[in-house]
Amino acid sequence: MKRIQSSPPRRSPVNRRLAPTRRPLADVRKAEVAALFAELWEQSLKSDGLRRVESLRRAEALASKAGAEEATVAAGDVAPCLFIDRPVRSGQSIRFPEGSVTIFGSVSSGAEIVAGGSIHVYGALRGRAFAGFGGDSGARIICSSLDPELLVINGLYTTADEIAASLRNKPAQVRVDGQAMSVTALD
């Protein structure tokens, strides 16, 4: 488990893909994740100054984009929550820095969820999940079946390779414990 700088480095666009170098895989991975994080960060900064109303409007727009009756936004007093009532497919990206995201369905390999708060997946998590995006170390990732490409909580990340085989393809919870990520089975 590695820590990514919390104020992300300036993004160099070439970093997005794995460069065909002989660098150790871990380094390449780290650079890639850092670049990705920086890109997401930049995008969220743009919406940072916005009022909460604005962010709710964005959430509603997002909800309607995801298919009117299949996504709804619950706006409590604290933080809004985005509900997605269908699977998130490869190539799709759900971005909701305003709050938590709950998916009723699986998140495919090649799909991505970015949430300001926690991420709940009532299905298999096979794609990438960014929780606590924007500084919340208390955010968690919870799913019915864990088989992710990448898990990130507030800059800390872990990849599929680092998750014990005994925890895979089972209900699990991912959280930050001190300076490390902890993955536990949910039974």
Place this chain on the structure above:
Amino acid sequence: MSKVLVVTSGKGGVGKTTSTAAIGAALASCGEKVVVVDFDVGLRNLDLVMGAERRVVFDLISVVQGNAKLAQALIRDKRVENLSLLAASQTRDKDALTEEGVARVIAELREKFDWVICDSPAGIERGATLAMRHADLAVVVTNPEVSSVRDSDRIIGLLDSKTEKAERGERMEKHLLLTRFDPIRAARGDMLSKEDVLEILSIPLLGIIPESQEVLRASNMGAPVTLNSPMSAPARAYMDAARRLKGESVEIAVPTERKTLLNKLFGRRAAA
């Protein structure tokens, strides 16, 4: 009531064109009025599989651009009365397909046929999105391997967002057609199982088409496999899929390996 069906997959070479021809011919043999439309501009081959390549004068682009009337471009099948083909152009640029033009042609086809079956090009670009644009339902053709499943998943995402039906807030009906299924390799665990694929894609199964020499033989003969060797395993599987599309409930058979006498003698095994 006419239905527009898109046969799509994301990945190339999985069996879209084969399936379009086979299902189109199967539906037509049941008495439905069917047109198969080739959207694979620049790489046309539905006309080859239908055995009509030497009969193409006008094509989809001619009609879209208003250079020909639809009736001039429709090629009637010589074997099955109710079956027609609207070919793609090999020479023209795929940008020649305009959104309005395609909408107009599809609307016109809806009036003439019970089934308008659109053979999509590979990829997720313009050609593929135009082919699915006006569909009422989709057949997602997938091979039991990871890259094909991934691409199908991606295509399902587009079917749920980029089609007219999705934009109206309606749900697109999607069916999974598992093709080139090799029972021997499946038994060995070399391929994804039917259950794996269904679990990942989570759309209903329309049928499982076995990998078979008959498919290649039929396409070399210029005939849909359902017409060329109607009793073969792939043809029967396509026939059943067509009946399910019509709303009949037909049990789905999972292909199993079968030892033919000759193969037994030589110690080889073949797909039934």
